[in-house]
Amino acid sequence: MLKLKALTRLTFLGAAVAWLVMVFSDVTVLFSDLKGLTPDVPLWLPRLMLDLYVICIFYYYKFKIERDESLNFTDLLWRVFATGLVATVISLALRLLDFLLGSTRLSSNIFFHDVEYLVNLGLLLSFLVAAYTCWKRLILYQKSKWLLRGWLIFEIALVVVLLSDNFKITLEEWLFTTVTVLTGLLALVLSANMKWVAFLNFRQKWTSLLLLLLSFFYLGYFFYTVTRFSDEISLQSVAFLDFRNHSFNIYLFSFVMLYSIFSFLVILFNLPTSSVFEQKLEEVVNFQRISQSVQTEQNEESVYKILLESSVSSVFADAAWLEIKGEQENHRLQTYQITEADARKIQQHLNGRNVKGILEQSTDKTKNLSQHLSTLKGINYRSIMAFPVSVKGEKIGTLALLKELPEGFNKEMTQIVSAFANQAGISIENFRLLKEAIQNERYKEELKIAKTVQKSLLPDKLEKDPAFDISAFSESADEVGGDYYDTLRINDHQVGLIIADVSGKGTTAAFHMSQMKGIFHSLAQQALEPKDFMVRANQALKYCLERGSFISATYFVIDTQSRTIRYCRAGHCPVLFYQAHEKTAGFLTDKGVALGMVKGKDYDNYIETNSMPWQSGDVMVLFTDGITEAKNGRGDEFGLDLLKATVTELAANNPQEIQDRLIKKLYDYTGTEEIDDDYTTMIVKFH
Numbered sequence: 090m091l092k093l094k095a096l097t098r099l100t101f102l103g104a105a106v107a108w109l110v111m112v113f114s115d116v117t118v119l120f121s122d123l124k125g126l127t128p129d130v131p132l133w134l135p136r137l138m139l140d141l142y143v144i145c146i147f148y149y150y151k152f153k154i155e156r157d158e159s160l161n162f163t164d165l166l167w168r169v170f171a172t173g174l175v176a177t178v179i180s181l182a183l184r185l186l187d188f189l190l191g192s193t194r195l196s197s198n199i200f201f202h203d204v205e206y207l208v209n210l211g212l213l214l215s216f217l218v219a220a221y222t223c224w225k226r227l228i229l230y231q232k233s234k235w236l237l238r239g240w241l242i243f244e245i246a247l248v249v250v251l252l253s254d255n256f257k258i259t260l261e262e263w264l265f266t267t268v269t270v271l272t273g274l275l276a277l278v279l280s281a282n283m284k285w286v287a288f289l290n291f292r293q294k295w296t297s298l299l300l301l302l303l304s305f306f307y308l309g310y311f312f313y314t315v316t317r318f319s320d321e322i323s324l325q326s327v328a329f330l331d332f333r334n335h336s337f338n339i340y341l342f343s344f345v346m347l348y349s350i351f352s353f354l355v356i357l358f359n360l361p362t363s364s365v366f367e368q369k370l371e372e373v374v375n376f377q378r379i380s381q382s383v384q385t386e387q388n389e390e391s392v393y394k395i396l397l398e399s400s401v402s403s404v405f406a407d408a409a410w411l412e413i414k415g416e417q418e419n420h421r422l423q424t425y426q427i428t429e430a431d432a433r434k435i436q437q438h439l440n441g442r443n444v445k446g447i448l449e450q451s452t453d454k455t456k457n458l459s460q461h462l463s464t465l466k467g468i469n470y471r472s473i474m475a476f477p478v479s480v481k482g483e484k485i486g487t488l489a490l491l492k493e494l495p496e497g498f499n500k501e502m503t504q505i506v507s508a509f510a511n512q513a514g515i516s517i518e519n520f521r522l523l524k525e526a527i528q529n530e531r532y533k534e535e536l537k538i539a540k541t542v543q544k545s546l547l548p549d550k551l552e553k554d555p556a557f558d559i560s561a562f563s564e565s566a567d568e569v570g571g572d573y574y575d576t577l578r579i580n581d582h583q584v585g586l587i588i589a590d591v592s593g594k595g596t597t598a599a600f601h602m603s604q605m606k607g608i609f610h611s612l613a614q615q616a617l618e619p620k621d622f623m624v625r626a627n628q629a630l631k632y633c634l635e636r637g638s639f640i641s642a643t644y645f646v647i648d649t650q651s652r653t654i655r656y657c658r659a660g661h662c663p664v665l666f667y668q669a670h671e672k673t674a675g676f677l678t679d680k681g682v683a684l685g686m687v688k689g690k691d692y693d694n695y696i697e698t699n700s701m702p703w704q705s706g707d708v709m710v711l712f713t714d715g716i717t718e719a720k721n722g723r724g725d726e727f728g729l730d731l732l733k734a735t736v737t738e739l740a741a742n743n744p745q746e747i748q749d750r751l752i753k754k755l756y757d758y759t760g761t762e763e764i765d766d767d768y769t770t771m772i773v774k775f776h
Contacts, residue, residue: 097152104145104215111138112207119203139210140251143337146215150222162230162285163293165223166300172219173307176212180314183208206318213311214338220304220345228348230285231693239279246272251337272340280348283355294356301353308346390423392520396478396488396513397425403509404502406490408470411478413486427491431468435491438465463495472497476510480518488513512607515545543570543599546606552576552584556649556776559586560744562752563769571598572713572769573605577613582650585613588711588771589642590661592683597638604633605640619644619657620698627659627684627692634685641683643711647703647773654709655700659684662714665733667740669706674733674740677701708740708747709773715766719759727758744772 115135121127154160154168183205195201229236246268289297397409408427412420422429439461462471472492477484488510492498522541543565551559561574571591579585587609591598608626617625622644630640641661647654656664660683663676682695703709712732719727735754739747748770756762 093152093156097149100145100149100152104142104149107138107142107145108207108211111135111142112204114138115207116200116203119200123199139335142211143214143218143251146218147222150219154219154222155226160226162227162289163296163300165226166297169216169220169223170300170303173216173304176216177307177310180209180212180311202318206315209311209314209318213315214341216307216311217338217341217345220349221341224345224348227285227352228279228282230282236279236282239275243272243275243279246275247337247340250340253336273343276344276347280344280351283351286352286355286359289356289359291360294360297356298353301349301356304349305346305353308342308349312342392513392516393423396509397423400488400490400506400509401425403505404490404498405492406497407493408491409489411486411488413478414484427470432489435462435465435468435470435473435489438462469493471495474498474503474506476503476507478510478517479514480521485514485517515603543602546573546599546603548575552578554584554647554649556652557647557773558744558776559771559773560748561769561771562748563767564764565767566715566764570767570769571602572715572767573602574711574769574771575606575609577610579613579616579646582648583616584647584649585609586645586647586711586771586773587613587642588661588713588769589640590713590767590769592637592639592641597635601634601638601640604630605642613644618698619646619655620693620696623657623659623681623684623696624693627687630685631688639683639685643681645711652704653700653702655698657681657696657698659696660686662712662717663729665710665712665729665736666701667708667710667736668704669708669740670704672737672740674708674737676729676733703775705776706740707775708736708744709775710736710747711771711773713767713769715764715768716755716770718766719755719764719768721758722760727755731758744774747774748772 114130117130118132118135121129154165160168187205225240229240250272286294393411393413397411400406401409409425410427410429410432411423411425413423414420422432424432442461462468462473470491470493472495473489475487475489478486478488488506490498490506547563548561551561553559559576563570563572563574565572571593573587573589573591575587577585587605589602589605591601591605605626608629612622612625623642626642634640639660641659643656643658643661643664645654645656656677656679658664658677658679658681660681663678665674665676667674677699679699680695680697682692687695710732717727717729717732721727732751735751736747739750742750751770751772752768755768
């Protein structure tokens with residue numbers, strides 16, 4: 090840290106000294122030109138000092154900005170804004186001095202104007218290099234090999250241009266045009282890298298737009314200022330440092346302006362989707378809150394409160410109530426941003442108009458009852474949407490959401506709240522069953538409850554597609570297991586698959602499995618890249634899992650259009666892939682750290698998206714460690730080699746037959762049906 094601070098100060102001092110020498114040498118040459126004398130300093134010295142100033146400023150910002158890992162995206166834009174603001178204030182102060190001097194001899198002195206110009210030139214270059222350094226960090230966010238190579242080529246090109254300006258290397262016109270076009274195309278390609286924009290929320294995007302607009306102002310102001318001085322002084326000295334005659338300055342100015350424009354446009358066009366992304370993220374968080382309520386809350390009323398708050402925030406409702414059916418006609422009513430009297434008034438109004446539906450708790454059809462509120466006096470709400478809350482197939486209550494606008498709910502909102510109500514029903518069911526378990530046989534009943542919940546989390550049916558068949562099997566070692574698998578149709582030609590293993594056993598593992606299911610169904614339908622899916626899943630889980638708990642998982646996206654598989658492995662068992670045309674099988678052992686193990690923001694550094702093609706007859710076997718770690722009477726494990734040999738032998742069969750014979754061989758190998766760890770497999774065979 091001390092060394093870095095010392096280098097930062099040293100480069101700043103070097104830039105200051107280089108600028109002072111540049112000013113002295115340029116003024117000396119200008120004086121000699123005006124007097125018709127031979128300059129006492131070499132004509133190349135001002136140019137050399139300008140290059141040295143740029144290099145020192147570059148390393149100054151490299152140490153101060155590029156090495157500062159604490160800066161986020163908006164912090165970088167603030168650095169550009171702050172640098173431009175300081176430079177502009179200093180420049181405007183000089184213009185004010187000009188104004189105050191009026192028509193005095195000093196105000197018309199060519200040397201005074203030359204110093205003014207060099208001050209503005211130094212400020213402009215400082216601002217450009219600062220912006221360049223910040224743009225570099227933004228461009229290289231989630232960097233790849235080709236991106237690093239492209240940026241290295243671009244920087245080398247800038248260095249070559251800087252040196253050619255200093256040594257006055259004149260290129261043929263066609264060669265100069267070719268170099269300019271190629272550098273411009275490379276800058277254009279690099280500027281198109283805008284992955285960081287997707288991670289800005291709505292407020293950050295508006296802030297970024299304002300900062301970029303101010304950056305445009307700084308660039309325009311300084312370009313006008315140095316151009317005005319250049320037109321005034323360029324005819325007086327042969328060594329004048331005209332900004333426009335230095336290709337490096339023009340290249341740097343153009344690149345900073347280009348990326349600023351790209352950033353502004355991309356952020357501007359992403360503004361309409363920001364609220365949607367934030368809403369989806371809030372839905373995931375709210376779904377987690379309801380899922381976690383079994384672990385974190387002490388009674389049913391806490392679940393009711395979470396359900397009301399989550400439902401209202403997710404669909405932007407103005408109020409809500411939850412009526413829980415009690416014994417006889419004694420129904421409890423919990424309200425949110427509405428009085429119980431107003432809620433009862435709305436109920437009576439609907440009952441008086443003979444409205445049939447959910448408010449009677451006699452049907453499972455979700456209805457939008459908005460049209461029935463138009464004649465209700467004294468109440469501002471004009472939209473209502475109601476849902477049943479069920480436990481074990483029995484309706485125990487009604488959730489009603491209200492809006493002041495007519496027809497304020499849509500189909501997507503009904504799906505969101507319906508999922509919340511269903512999950513709340515599961516949470517309430519868990520509370521009630523858990524209470525029974527404590528009163529009777531606490532431990533056994535608890536395991537039975539969790540087993541019921543776990544089984545309900547595994548899919549009854551897997552996704553079907555003409556391009557492949559899927560078969561899955563799962564058996565828990567205890568009443569409750571922590572293995573999870575699922576499938577989800579993303580679009581017409583993409584299907585998402587996941588297999589996961591929660592650390593530990595018992596009800597805690599089952600509840601974390603419930604959280605994983607909610608996250609999978611919320612994120613997979615957004616058509617994310619596998620790596621992005623894992624990053625967001627880790628972000629959602631890292632605060633939910635207690636210390637020492639984690640979830641290993643592998644997420645796949647099967648694309649039937651391109652006949653490829655994209656996947657990301659987060660600390661899970663390697664995938665066995667059998668290639669039919671070569672009649673060989675191997676394991677996909679890619680890097681990846683389990684979800685919940687990395688609490689910081691750099692989890693994306695520990696995982697990667699991989700891609701591979703598939704052909705007709707290929708077989709992909711997903712499994713948990715219970716399969717390979719199963720032991721026989723001598724204590725020998727089933728192992729990866731025996732698994733590979735078994736699948737290779739059975740690869741000609743369909744997935745169900747492969748699965749049945751694999752599991753049978755596993756039980757034959759162990760010699761018992763009492764297993765030590767969960768057995769879970771998912772077998773995919775491609776057509």
